Amino acid sequence: MYLRATHAEGSIEALFGFIKQNPLGVLTTAISSPSHPLLQASHIPWVLDELTTDPDAPNPQSKAIIEAAAGQCPAQLTQDVMILFTGSHHHYVTPKFYTETKPSTGKVVPTWNYAAVQVYGKATVYVDSRAAETSSYLSQQIHDLSQLCETSQMGYTGQDGQPEPWKVSDAPEAYINIMKKAIIGIEVTVESIGGKFKMSQEDTKGDREGVINGFASLGTDVGTHMSSLVKQRGDIYDSSK
Numbered sequence: 369m370y371l372r373a374t375h376a377e378g379s380i381e382a383l384f385g386f387i388k389q390n391p392l393g394v395l396t397t398a399i400s401s402p403s404h405p406l407l408q409a410s411h412i413p414w415v416l417d418e419l420t421t422d423p424d425a426p427n428p429q430s431k432a433i434i435e436a437a438a439g440q441c442p443a444q445l446t447q448d449v450m451i452l453f454t455g456s457h458h459h460y461v462t463p464k465f466y467t468e469t470k471p472s473t474g475k476v477v478p479t480w481n482y483a484a485v486q487v488y489g490k491a492t493v494y495v496d497s498r499a500a501e502t503s504s505y506l507s508q509q510i511h512d513l514s515q516l517c518e519t520s521q522m523g524y525t526g527q528d529g530q531p532e533p534w535k536v537s538d539a540p541e542a543y544i545n546i547m548k549k550a551i552i553g554i555e556v557t558v559e560s561i562g563g564k565f566k567m568s569q570e571d572t573k574g575d576r577e578g579v580i581n582g583f584a585s586l587g588t589d590v591g592t593h594m595s596s597l598v599k600q601r602g603d604i605y606d607s608s609k
Contacts (some may be wrong), residue, residue, distance in 0.1 A: 369486040374605070375564040377485075381423070383563045386485050389511040393487075395539075404432040414451065415512045430552055434495045439555050440554075441496035442505075451487040451555060457593045458482035461568065462583060465582035468574025481579075481594060485563035487556070494553035502564065505555075506548045511536050523556065567598045569605035576602050 377383055387393070396409045408429035437443035463476040470476045494502040518524045518533030526532040536544060568579045576598065583595035 369484065369565065371564055372566075372570075374570040375566045377563040377565055383485050383561055383575060384416060384606055386455070386483065386563060387414070388516075388520065389522075390455055390485075391415070392452050393453045395429070396450040396452065397433065397445070397491075398447050399432045399436045399445070401432045401435055403435070404428050413513055413517065414485070415452075415509065417512070417518055426550070429438050433491075433493055433554070434552065437493050437495045441499050441502055442492050442494050445491045445493065446489050448559070449491045451489075451556065452485070453482035453485045457590050457597065459583065459590060459594045461579060462582070465579045466571070466575040467578030469571050470575075472473075476575075479566075481567050481598065483563070483565045483567070483597070485561065487558055487561050489556045489559045492555045492557070494555075497549045502553065502594075503548065505553045506551065507536075507544075507554055508542070510548070564602045565597070567594075567601035569598075569601045573602075 377386075391413045392411055393414050394409050397406065398407055400406060405428070408425055410429045433445070434445075436445055459481055461479045461481050463470055463478055466476045494505050496502050497597045514536055515533060516537050522533070523535040524531045568576050570580065580595050580598050580602075583598065585591070
């Protein structure tokens with residue numbers, strides 16, 4: 369990920385918070401295999417505490433991972449893996465938003481505002497569904513991921529009139545055991561992390577105000593959210609100077 373200093377986020381707390389708010393990450397692997405592509409990527413929801421997940425085993429990327437594990441369980445992949453988390457709100461920025469530079473010089477071009485966090489690390493995989501260690505690991509991850517998404521994504525907290533969250537125990541145990549046979553577990557030890565918020569913070573204040581007002585004028589939920597993000601990141605940028 370290209371991290372221009374203006375857009376880079378240096379706070380680990382902020383980067384971790386971003387991942388918690390946007391848990392669907394793209395897992396990218398580079399595994400040499402005679403049967404599967406070298407580079408593969410899958411969208412997978414993650415739990416931040418241990419950065420674990422359970423990709424669907426029929427997925428060709430999972431097959432390459434199982435192949436690389438060579439029958440060991442758990443097994444650590446020798447190759448680094450990358451996980452990319454992207455903010456749920458991003459948007460094209462029209463040059464018409466630049467109310468300061470466009471009228472004076474016309475030297476403006478379109479761009480795209482977005483936020484993303486990229487993680488690199490080593491992956492430990494649990495591929496043998498018959499092993500007690502795999503079964504225990506997957507049970508914990510299914511529970512943790514369900515609780516995370518039920519509460520943070522759906523708002524099902526059981527408090528203040530909200531419904532109770534769905535629990536793994538709500539489903540038949542035999543059914544859950546069958547489902548566990550169709551997934552593998554991955555635990556990633558984070559070795560490096562970087563993130564960026566590209567939200568027009570490097571623009572002049574006049575142009576930035578134009579972007580804020582331009583997004584707000586779209587009259588959409590995404591536009592409103594983007595307008596707020598541009599203002600928020602602009603204030604952070606200004607206070608850091």
